[in-house]
Amino acid sequence: MDAGIKTEPTFRESVDLMFNRAVALMDLPPGLEDKIRVCNSTYTVRFGVKLRGSIHTFTGYRSVHSEHMEPVKGGIRYAIGVNQDEVEALAALMTYKCALVETPFGGSKGGLCIDPREYDEDELERITRRFAYELAKRDLINPAQNVPAPDMGTGEREMAWIADQYKRMNTSEINANACVTGKPPNAGGIQGRVEATGRGVQYALQEFFRHPDGVAMAGLNGTLEGKRVIVQGLGNVGYHAAKFLAEEDGSIITGIIERDGALVDDGGLDVDAIRQWIANHGGVKGYPNATYVEDGPVVLEKECDILIPAALEGVINLTNADRVKAPLIIEAANGPLTAGADEILRNKGAVIIPDMYANAGGVTVSYFEWVKNLSHIRFGRMQRRQEEARHMLIVEELERLSEHLGEAWTMTGDFKEKYLRGAGELELVRSGLDDTMRGAYQAMHNIWRSRDDVTDLRTAAYIVAIERVASSYQAKGL
Ligand code: GLU
Numbered sequence: 001m002d003a004g005i006k007t008e009p010t011f012r013e014s015v016d017l018m019f020n021r022a023v024a025l026m027d028l029p030p031g032l033e034d035k036i037r038v039c040n041s042t043y044t045v046r047f048g049v050k051l052r053g054s055i056h057t058f059t060g061y062r063s064v065h066s067e068h069m070e071p072v073k074g075g076i077r078y079a080i081g082v083n084q085d086e087v088e089a090l091a092a093l094m095t096y097k098c099a100l101v102e103t104p105f106g107g108s109k110g111g112l113c114i115d116p117r118e119y120d121e122d123e124l125e126r127i128t129r130r131f132a133y134e135l136a137k138r139d140l141i142n143p144a145q146n147v148p149a150p151d152m153g154t155g156e157r158e159m160a161w162i163a164d165q166y167k168r169m170n171t172s173e174i175n176a177n178a179c180v181t182g183k184p185p186n187a188g189g190i191q192g193r194v195e196a197t198g199r200g201v202q203y204a205l206q207e208f209f210r211h212p213d214g215v216a217m218a219g220l221n222g223t224l225e226g227k228r229v230i231v232q233g234l235g236n237v238g239y240h241a242a243k244f245l246a247e248e249d250g251s252i253i254t255g256i257i258e259r260d261g262a263l264v265d266d267g268g269l270d271v272d273a274i275r276q277w278i279a280n281h282g283g284v285k286g287y288p289n290a291t292y293v294e295d296g297p298v299v300l301e302k303e304c305d306i307l308i309p310a311a312l313e314g315v316i317n318l319t320n321a322d323r324v325k326a327p328l329i330i331e332a333a334n335g336p337l338t339a340g341a342d343e344i345l346r347n348k349g350a351v352i353i354p355d356m357y358a359n360a361g362g363v364t365v366s367y368f369e370w371v372k373n374l375s376h377i378r379f380g381r382m383q384r385r386q387e388e389a390r391h392m393l394i395v396e397e398l399e400r401l402s403e404h405l406g407e408a409w410t411m412t413g414d415f416k417e418k419y420l421r422g423a424g425e426l427e428l429v430r431s432g433l434d435d436t437m438r439g440a441y442q443a444m445h446n447i448w449r450s451r452d453d454v455t456d457l458r459t460a461a462y463i464v465a466i467e468r469v470a471s472s473y474q475a476k477g478l
Pocket of ligand 1: 073074075147148149150152334359360362363364
């Protein structure tokens with residue numbers, strides 16, 4: 001049992017501590033461990049934008065953690081608390097995340113210190129274009145070298161501005177659309193990218209529940225049906241995860257924690273109605289169909305089966321970890337548990353599905369979008385109708401046979417319709433994402449269950465990821 005961390009490390013130190021735990025169980029060549037752990041470079045830029053009659057100065061970062069594969073990949077965050085330590089921690093997590101889910105990228109991350117709610121759309125566009133210009137002219141946005149994506153505080157709209165800015169600066173670059181992912185589908189994006197991270201959380205949980213040994217370690221049984229779920233953060237990730245789990249897996253969302261408090265209802269909350277309420281009222285307070293709890297973070301400590309922190313890093317830490325009762329925690333955010341909290345919860349027997357796996361759905365679908373942009377064709381465009389025609393041949397032949405035999409076989413309309421429909425882009429994206437989440441879980445699970453010295457999924461995830469990064473460095477002769 002670990003009992004070491006007494007003071008809260010920074011986010012980057014927390015990631016390093018988790019990394020160190022894993023490499024202690026590995027046999028890496030001398031020096032390689034350090035090479036993998038350190039962040040290669042962090043670029044800081046301060047730029048001015050004239051707004052409301054005066055010049056406003058903004059500080060932004062783009063950190064490249066590892067270039068063992070290029071391009072490097074990772075989102076751009078807009079938040080007032082963005083700082084170098086945070087961006088470097090997030091870039092490191094991108095390296096391990098990409099290795100774990102086998103997207104062929106190194107790790108990077110960017111951030112801009114800004115509260116996006118303080119600016120109108122026009123102002124945000126000017127700020128974003130200027131930031132993109134600063135990064136693109138140093139190849140920190142580039143389809144072959146560094147490909148940003150959405151993160152907290154950014155979305156399709158910002159990615160469309162970034163892509164357009166890059167195109168203005170590189171007018172003859174045929175692959176310019178691949179300079180950023182998470183674009184709107186009508187501007188070079190891909191179906192299913194917005195929901196991807198939340199969808200990935202759902203697929204991760206589905207795969208977890210397909211392995212009864214892990215489920216039993218968490219003191220649970222059965223399937224996702226009827227499981228009580230608490231979600232922190234009803235942003236893009238938390239909203240989609242909660243919605244899909246409630247609508248498709250029969251889970252019951254018993255708590256939703258937001259900035260201004262929490263809503264609880266043991267009978268189940270209506271995720272869409274609450275999201276709408278937040279959009280109209282700016283918070284959860286006043287929502288009529290649930291109990292409001294002013295001190296939102298205490299709901300992290302409420303009894304439930306599955307806790308999904310889907311907001312900021314460090315929300316479960318040395319001050320509250322020992323009161324968290326959830327037997328299964330899935331880190332939909334990046335770094336929601338500090339290294340100290342992770343230790344306390346592991347010692348208590350909680351099973352933690354780590355961020356680098358749990359939220360990898362976003363970068364996985366970003367990978368599909370990047371490939372789509374480079375291939376200049378939508379997935380399924382060539383095969384879809386041909387697939388439908390072949391299915392039709394079988395259906396017609398079966399119907400002909402049944403007539404011939406004089407039996408009144410009829411296929412149900414629902415089956416026939418589903419079977420005949422060829423896969424479009426969205427179906428293919430979901431299938432690729434599901435396959436990725438299953439494969440990555442199985443890689444972690446093999447290490448977790450086959451090695452006595454690996455007692456948690458996070459360490460297993462790091463081992464899988466670090467081994468892959470190490471072999472890529474070794475293959476290059478480094
Ligand atoms: N920002 C997301 C993450 O933390 C997505 C990154 C990407 O798609 O490149 O994984």
